[in-house]
Amino acid sequence: MSEIETNVPLQTYNTFGIQAKALQLVRIQSAPQLLALLQAIPDKASQASEPKFVLGGGSNLVLTGDVKPLVLKVEIMGKRQVAETAKHFIVEAGAGEPWHDFVAWTLDHNMPGLENLALIPGTVGASPVQNIGAYGVELQDRFDSLDYIDLATGESKTLDAAACQFGYRDSVFKHALRDKALITHVRFALPKVWQREISYADLEKLSKKKNELQPTPSMVFDWVCHIRNAKLPDPKIDGNTGSFFKNPIVTPEQCKDIIGRDPNVAFYKLLDGNFKLAAAWLIDACGWKGRGVGNAGVHPNHALVLINKGRETGVPATGGEVMTLAKAIQTSVYERFGIRLEIEPVVL
Ligand SMILES: Cc1cc2nc3c(=O)[nH]c(=O)nc-3n(C[C@H](O)[C@H](O)[C@H](O)COP(=O)(O)OP(=O)(O)OC[C@H]3O[C@@H](n4cnc5c(N)ncnc54)[C@H](O)[C@@H]3O)c2cc1C
Incomplete structure (x- = not known):
């Protein structure tokens, strides 16, 4: 009961x-x-x-x-290997397992493939909801299937990757199944023949600096942890949700328009011909770093991270202050660049 x-x-x-x-x-x-x-x-x-x-x-x-x-x-726990195919180990974790501990467990059991996603906070069950990604790897690259319970009908269902409709920080759980499904278990297909992914700029730089061009999975894991610890504010110290806005994706015409407004804009070309803009750059260009509303602020070094300034002010930020700040940032980026920034976290 x-x-x-x-x-x-x-x-x-x-x-x-x-x-x-x-x-x-x-x-x-x-x-x-x-x-x-x-x-x-x-x-x-x-x-x-x-x-x-x-x-x-x-x-x-x-x-x-x-x-x-x-x-x-x-709080559904447990992690185990459930099957293997010619090319993959299939591992399963309960939705309540802390994500980072699960990544470390796969490496301890010689099943690498998730190391680039080390140190992302949260649980295994939430990882498909926004198709978590970092350092050149997204959850969908290693996903096998998941089980969920339909909260309206009580039915148990299993979804494969196609049915999850993964996109950039997106899935069916943010749309048709929003607040209607509780994911109980997630399965991952981890490659038997591992290929390192260190093309992401920070990892490539570290690899050259250490003169280690063929790092092992544990080295990549350690490097990702090192980079994240050095770069991202620790939520235990200054409350935050990581990146607060998604990086906007624009057409070549829109990109040209923005370059016309500021030739220094940070962007890179996607395989489909569209361009991804760095939301952090757009926010910084509007002068938001270090500014805030009440007890909510923009991190002084990371324009993409909104923080709870409660440690400094003695009064924790309210959700209203956070959202007022987020809307003010959205307005100034829209007025200057014509781009609507989309909020990444779930607002409740
Ligand atoms: C410092 C920091 C760094 C971060 N870095 C990254 C990063 O590099 N990449 C990245 O992608 N994200 C990043 N994030 C965001 C966050 O860690 C991920 O989105 C994570 O997957 C959220 O997990 P959670 O368990 O905390 O989810 P919650 O915040 O509890 O929930 C998020 C959403 O998922 C739903 N949900 C949660 N569990 C389930 C379930 N079992 N079944 C169905 N729905 C569920 C909730 O209803 C809600 O809609 C970062 C956050 C922080 C604070």
């Missing part, structure tokens, strides 16, 4: 450190427990209409107030 906790403080359950409460929260430790909980909701109609929010590690979340939907906090 699931215990429903009431008025649960969420400040330590979101990496921005925003103070808010879950009016009702249930910890989900297994798929059968969730199915029993759904069945306990009196009839199918109220089961479908009762709003629910699935919470992982809270590292891609902005809370703008107390959370009224029933919060399902995912």
